[in-house]
Amino acid sequence: MNDxxxxxxxGKPVTLETDGDRSLLWALRTDLELTxxxxxxxxxLCGSCTVIVDGRAVRSCVTDLNDVQxxxxxxxxxxxxxxxxxxxxxxxxxxxAYQCGYCTPGMLMNAYGxxxxxxxxxxxxxxxxxxxxxxxxxxYKRIVEAIETASERMGGGHE
Amino acid sequence: MSDVxxxxxxxxxxxxxxxxxxxxxxxxxxxxxxxAAEAFQRGYPEDINAYLHIAxxxxxxxxxxxxxxxxxxxxxxxxxxxxxxxxxxxxxxxVMGDTDTCPWDMxxxxxxxxxxxxxxxxxxxxxxxxxxxxxxxxRLGVSRDLLAVDDGVVYVKGDRDRHxxxxxxxxxxxxxxxxxxxxxxxxxxxFAVMGSSPLRLDGHEKVTxxxxxxxxxxxxxxxxxxxxxxxxxxxxxxxxxxxxAEAMTGVTVVNEDGLxxxxxxxxxxxxxxxxxxxxxxxxxxxxxxxxxxFDHLVQAAPAPNTSEQAGDLEAARSECEQTFDVTYYNxxxxxxxxxxxxxxxxxxxxxxxxxxxxxxxFGQQRTIAREMGMSAEHVRVITPYVGGGFGGKVGGGQVVxxxxxxxxTGAPVQVAWTREEEFFYxxxxxxxxxxxxxxxxxxxxxxxxxxxxxGAGSRGSDVFxxxxxxxxxxxxxxxxxxAGLHPFGVGAWRAPAxxxxxxxxxxxxxxxxxxIGMDPLEFRLINTTDDRMLGVLRTVAEAYGWEPAATPRxxxxxxxxxxxxxxxxxxxxxxxxxVDSETGxxxxxxxxxxxxxxxxxxxxxxxxxxxGCIAMGLGxxxxxxxxxxxxxxxxxxxxxxxxxxxxxxxxxxxxxVSNDDLPPKGGGEPAIINMGAVVANAIFDATGARIxxxxxxxxxxxxxxxxx
Numbered sequence: 001m002n003d004x005x006x007x008x009x010x011g012k013p014v015t016l017e018t019d020g021d022r023s024l025l026w027a028l029r030t031d032l033e034l035t036x037x038x039x040x041x042x043x044x045l046c047g048s049c050t051v052i053v054d055g056r057a058v059r060s061c062v063t064d065l066n067d068v069q070x071x072x073x074x075x076x077x078x079x080x081x082x083x084x085x086x087x088x089x090x091x092x093x094x095x096x097a098y099q100c101g102y103c104t105p106g107m108l109m110n111a112y113g114x115x116x117x118x119x120x121x122x123x124x125x126x127x128x129x130x131x132x133x134x135x136x137x138x139x140y141k142r143i144v145e146a147i148e149t150a151s152e153r154m155g156g157g158h159e
Numbered sequence: 160m161s162d163v164x165x166x167x168x169x170x171x172x173x174x175x176x177x178x179x180x181x182x183x184x185x186x187x188x189x190x191x192x193x194x195a196a197e198a199f200q201r202g203y204p205e206d207i208n209a210y211l212h213i214a215x216x217x218x219x220x221x222x223x224x225x226x227x228x229x230x231x232x233x234x235x236x237x238x239x240x241x242x243x244x245x246x247x248x249x250x251x252x253x254v255m256g257d258t259d260t261c262p263w264d265m266x267x268x269x270x271x272x273x274x275x276x277x278x279x280x281x282x283x284x285x286x287x288x289x290x291x292x293x294x295x296x297x298r299l300g301v302s303r304d305l306l307a308v309d310d311g312v313v314y315v316k317g318d319r320d321r322h323x324x325x326x327x328x329x330x331x332x333x334x335x336x337x338x339x340x341x342x343x344x345x346x347x348x349x350f351a352v353m354g355s356s357p358l359r360l361d362g363h364e365k366v367t368x369x370x371x372x373x374x375x376x377x378x379x380x381x382x383x384x385x386x387x388x389x390x391x392x393x394x395x396x397x398x399x400x401x402x403x404a405e406a407m408t409g410v411t412v413v414n415e416d417g418l419x420x421x422x423x424x425x426x427x428x429x430x431x432x433x434x435x436x437x438x439x440x441x442x443x444x445x446x447x448x449x450x451x452x453f454d455h456l457v458q459a460a461p462a463p464n465t466s467e468q469a470g471d472l473e474a475a476r477s478e479c480e481q482t483f484d485v486t487y488y489n490x491x492x493x494x495x496x497x498x499x500x501x502x503x504x505x506x507x508x509x510x511x512x513x514x515x516x517x518x519x520x521f522g523q524q525r526t527i528a529r530e531m532g533m534s535a536e537h538v539r540v541i542t543p544y545v546g547g548g549f550g551g552k553v554g555g556g557q558v559v560x561x562x563x564x565x566x567x568t569g570a571p572v573q574v575a576w577t578r579e580e581e582f583f584y585x586x587x588x589x590x591x592x593x594x595x596x597x598x599x600x601x602x603x604x605x606x607x608x609x610x611x612x613x614g615a616g617s618r619g620s621d622v623f624x625x626x627x628x629x630x631x632x633x634x635x636x637x638x639x640x641x642a643g644l645h646p647f648g649v650g651a652w653r654a655p656a657x658x659x660x661x662x663x664x665x666x667x668x669x670x671x672x673x674x675i676g677m678d679p680l681e682f683r684l685i686n687t688t689d690d691r692m693l694g695v696l697r698t699v700a701e702a703y704g705w706e707p708a709a710t711p712r713x714x715x716x717x718x719x720x721x722x723x724x725x726x727x728x729x730x731x732x733x734x735x736x737x738v739d740s741e742t743g744x745x746x747x748x749x750x751x752x753x754x755x756x757x758x759x760x761x762x763x764x765x766x767x768x769x770x771g772c773i774a775m776g777l778g779x780x781x782x783x784x785x786x787x788x789x790x791x792x793x794x795x796x797x798x799x800x801x802x803x804x805x806x807x808x809x810x811x812x813x814x815x816v817s818n819d820d821l822p823p824k825g826g827g828e829p830a831i832i833n834m835g836a837v838v839a840n841a842i843f844d845a846t847g848a849r850i851x852x853x854x855x856x857x858x859x860x861x862x863x864x865x866x867x
Contacts, residue, residue: 022427030383030425035375036368038546040497041578045797048497076368089366093358096767100229101365102372102498102546127805134797136497136547137229138774139767140808 005065009034010078020066025049027065028075036076036105040134047133048106050113051075057113076105079112087150088112097146099137107133111147120151178214178329181287210262211240211283213291217311217326219244219251221280224264225272226256226518227361228545228552230827231764232272234359238761239277242345242352243284245308246325253360256520256542266519266553268651270726270825273760277823281344294328347758347819356763361544371543373501373516378571381503382411383426384564385433387419388580392647392790394440403435413567420564422572445789447646453488453592456614459644460634466617467610470628475607479598482607483670487595487663488852489615489835491785492588492652493800498546499581504561505571511562512539518552530559531566538562550651551585579795586650587785589637591615593663599671605686612660614644619657619832620664623724624686646790653772654725654828658779662835662853665721669710669840670849678707679720679840691755694816695731696722699753702814703733710844715740717845721833726825728756729816732773732833734809736841743861745842747777747809752830754813757821769813769830776834778803784854
């Protein structure tokens with residue numbers, strides 16, 4: 001019952017011979033050994049597994065492999081392809097917008113998706129767009145500030 | 160009790176590959192104030208608390224039994240070592256939480272890393288600098304006092320061309336030095352690395368996704384385990400049928416001594432296999448629930464310990480101008496780290512290696528050894544980055560589960576609790592009942608304080624107001640709850656007991672101030688003579704822009720004040736709130752926090768902890784409450800269990816009271832302890848309603864508003 005799941009992952013084509021009902025999260029973390037994407041709740045409630053599928057932030061724990069057939073998927077490992085930090089990563093790093101770091105990849109990917117959708121988002125739009133991502137260390141204040149910094153540096157997000 | 164063979168010093172240095180090792184022995188009692196520390200001290204060349212290794216290439220390694228769970232200890236401990244060794248931050252690599260290579264440590268909790276372990280690190284580094292300067296004096300043919308150190312290079316003062324580096328000095332050496340803590344530490348005025356806020360050392364890995372947590376460890380042939388769980392605490396397994404799971408290809412079933420597990424090369428197959436396991440449990444009839452727990456706690460609590468006793472309570476009560484008898488309640492709260500408890504275990508050549516998300520690697524090593532019938536030297540616990548702890552990862556059964564399954568199957572095994580398992584097996588912050596009777600005289604001086612706390616414990620109940628007639632009785636500590644008091648496990652939760660105690664105590668203070676129409680800041684100032692408390696109160700008031708006013712003002716917006724002491728740090732907060740009197744919804748608009756924590760090692764790191772405390776605290780203030788029926792936990796994920804979110808965030812301002820005469824004090828917990836009271840006091844100012852129970856949900860706030 002294995003299917004051939006083909007998609008683009010961080011700019012490179014991948015093919016998985018596996019059951020298409022499996023979740024994207026566990027395929028990434030096990031088959032593809034990209035462990036930056038984290039399990040947090042398994043029900044799409046915390047956002048720590050957020051990745052980008054065709055330009056939109058999605059919860060990989062509730063996304064089937066069938067759903068990414070032919071799609072372009074970007075994970076945290078694809079955000080700094082040449083080792084040069086993305087403006088969001090740079091701002092999170094400089095401004096201490098993380099503590100334990102476990103929710104951080106999901107925060108960054110959700111913010112990335114948000115700025116793709118709303119370049120130059122206002123503070124209110126950032127708060128609304130990030131609302132479903134949880135940070136138990138509660139670095140929320142700095143995360144919002146870092147996204148604002150990155151958004152400005154991206155010149156309204158056109159990058 | 161130590162069952163580890165003590166290593167010979169020479170062997171120890173060889174293990175590290177030559178160079179210079181500096182060892183610190185402060186004595187377990189100095190560091191930990193615990194006989195247990197002595198009993199379980201590890202078998203290093205000496206009973207050591209910290210050590211540094213300077214390699215022949217000049218690289219310095221600091222070994223620490225502490226762990227990094229977000230609190231920033233990796234950076235602040237490295238800063239302290241760099242400061243007193245006289246090297247740049249980048250020169251030092253820190254190894255944390257590995258029981259094979261790091262000195263024994265009690266665990267990372269209680270805001271102890273900086274204030275207790277920090278001195279050991281600094282002493283080791285200072286002594287290493289002395290040793291190296293001595294070697295340099297010999298090499299350069301000058302006396303030691305003519306030498307200075309700059310970034311790992313010893314040079315002759317006034318003649319920088321005559322120099323030798325730490326690496327050159329370490330070459331060919333096999334030196335161990337023991338430190339007695341008397342080496343001279345750098346003074347605050349000389350600080351080059353301490354007192355600054357470099358980018359955190361864990362930052363780059365954390366923003367790129369490269370940071371490894373226990374669940375990110377990959378070993379060829381590793382199996383993912385899912386374990387059969389009971390529906391309630393106290394339930395017993397009657398019957399189990401694993402035949403359907405066994406029939407699945409690629410699934411291994413283990414059923415041994417109450418541990419029923421299914422394992423597979425991918426976690427989803429294991430999950431499907433677990434769904435096929437049929438099990439019947441006997442579930443005991445629930446005796447207590449979310450609402451009846453408070454009466455139960457008062458009835459079932461053990462006899463009290465009296466931690467404060469002075470004056471004559473009865474006489475004071477009859478002489479008081481006004482007395483106030485108020486009872487406060489706090490619910491069970493989960494730790495809910497976003498990383499659930501996780502472990503990977505591998506058995507190789509009779510040695511178990513366990514990668515664990517833990518705040519206590521050495522405690523877990525001991526637990527695993529005991530449960531597996533192995534000696535501790537055959538168990539190694541390695542702690543990668545920990546995805547949040549807050550007191551909830553001091554223990555954790557996942558390590559023993561992984562160890563058992565790895566031993567039975569012969570394969571490396573990962574046990575990663577699901578969110579539901581995390582909510583079930585968490586050691587919750589205990590529910591609490593707090594009965595406070597207090598009284599004042601005609602001048603607004605507090606003359607009576609009769610305080611009783613059930614379920615929570617003593618931390619945060621100390622009286623720092625000047626009250627002649629006082630009593631504090633503590634009915635049970637969270638760590639020593641008798642069987643049956645709580646229907647499930649409880650444990651340390653960020654500043655254990657203090658969140659409950661300050662919620663009651665600082666509301667009670669406000670109630671008295673309001674009753675005599677006195678500004679709540681003035682009331683506190685006239686009732687304490689503790690200079691550090693006066694300092695944080697005045698500082699927070701100035702930072703906020705406090706104008707005196709009696710409460711309540713009842714205009715829908717309110718201002719609250721609360722203060723306390725935790726981990727030897729003094730803290731005071733002011734919060735502004737807006738209350739919707741139609742819905743009972745409360746929005747915190749602004750929080751100002753002042754802290755006196757002695758020398759501040761890393762100001763930005765300390766601010767991050769203060770901000771995190773305030774923001775995380777809003778969760779238990781407004782939403783967090785573990786609901787249950789007996790041993791059945793009704794909240795199992797973030798849909799019903801409400802953590803603080805982005806939209807809840809107020810403007811947060813943090814300010815330090817400068818106190819460089821005092822060594823560094825704790826920073827990971829103090830700012831959270833007053834969050835209940837500071838918000839409750841602000842709600843009172845806004846509405847005239849007193850909220851006596853946490854969390855202050857809209858329903859509860861609305862009910863109290865309607866009573867006013």
